[in-house]
Amino acid sequence: MKKRTLGKNLEVSAIGLGCMGMSFGYGPAADKTDMIRLIRSAVEQGVTFFDTAEVYGPFANEELVGKALEPFRGQVVIATKFGFNIDYAGNRLEGLNSRPERIRQVAEASMKRLRVEVIDLFYQHRVDPEVPVEDVAGTVQDLIREGKVKHFGLSEAGAQTIRRAHAVQPVTALQSEYSLWTRQHEKEIIPTIDELGIGLVAYSPLGKGFLTGKIDENTQFAEGDIRNILPRYTEEARLANKALLDLVNTFAARHNATPAQIALAWVLAQKPWIVPIPGTTKVHRLTENNGAASIELTADELQEIEEASSRITVTGARYPEQMEKSTGL
Numbered sequence: 001m002k003k004r005t006l007g008k009n010l011e012v013s014a015i016g017l018g019c020m021g022m023s024f025g026y027g028p029a030a031d032k033t034d035m036i037r038l039i040r041s042a043v044e045q046g047v048t049f050f051d052t053a054e055v056y057g058p059f060a061n062e063e064l065v066g067k068a069l070e071p072f073r074g075q076v077v078i079a080t081k082f083g084f085n086i087d088y089a090g091n092r093l094e095g096l097n098s099r100p101e102r103i104r105q106v107a108e109a110s111m112k113r114l115r116v117e118v119i120d121l122f123y124q125h126r127v128d129p130e131v132p133v134e135d136v137a138g139t140v141q142d143l144i145r146e147g148k149v150k151h152f153g154l155s156e157a158g159a160q161t162i163r164r165a166h167a168v169q170p171v172t173a174l175q176s177e178y179s180l181w182t183r184q185h186e187k188e189i190i191p192t193i194d195e196l197g198i199g200l201v202a203y204s205p206l207g208k209g210f211l212t213g214k215i216d217e218n219t220q221f222a223e224g225d226i227r228n229i230l231p232r233y234t235e236e237a238r239l240a241n242k243a244l245l246d247l248v249n250t251f252a253a254r255h256n257a258t259p260a261q262i263a264l265a266w267v268l269a270q271k272p273w274i275v276p277i278p279g280t281t282k283v284h285r286l287t288e289n290n291g292a293a294s295i296e297l298t299a300d301e302l303q304e305i306e307e308a309s310s311r312i313t314v315t316g317a318r319y320p321e322q323m324e325k326s327t328g329l
Contacts, residue, residue: 018278050079
């Protein structure tokens, strides 16, 4: 697996593994033994970058990732997140909470669940309007000085918020949704982090599964699957958005690749400091996704994709309005 660098010096595999869906967000949690096997298969395939968060479960995903990666301590990079309001019993409460004392509590608890002595990359999961981002950055800076955290990250933050945080404590990575059908970050945010030397960790690089080509307007999702409430995933939207999938399929056929591989190769081709973190619960999909790292789209092909996709309007917002507001953009 090729390597990429986030920020100044955080080296990770070119493709990481988003672990959320193993425990949270896409219906019932997967079998823990199977997921431990999958995570360890990822390490065998050269993946060194794993993404989790306390809110995934809550807590269950961090515990899973910690157990799976314990034999590989020092060989892998684990990113986790703080920022949602969660009580000690693991109940997700209303709203956000990035108060300094809460950040410290999360750091200590996450280290125990992850079975590590230091958190490699600690993101603010969502911007908290009640807490100045300077206070957030300063608290993480203190944790870095204390040897409890190595790198500071933000997730779904706007350009000005990124600048304010970075002025206090250098931001290593911004995690935000980015794919062929979610590109609003290209206008202001990607130029900002390019200027500041911040890496982009692209979550949902496969459009929460749509860009794999395995989902159509008739697909039914399990109870508790977030896609049941996403405007972009209504039957009408899925039918309309086939136009983008048709474009991806054209290049998949050309490269003897799968649609997922082309979608990931496109993300990788945008900037050398972008690292996609597709998630899966299936080992054969893991292998398929990792294969995208060896696919090279030419400059002419990228231009062809750009011109063709510019004529396609993606139907449906990525999140319901209230969820979109919490992104801080």
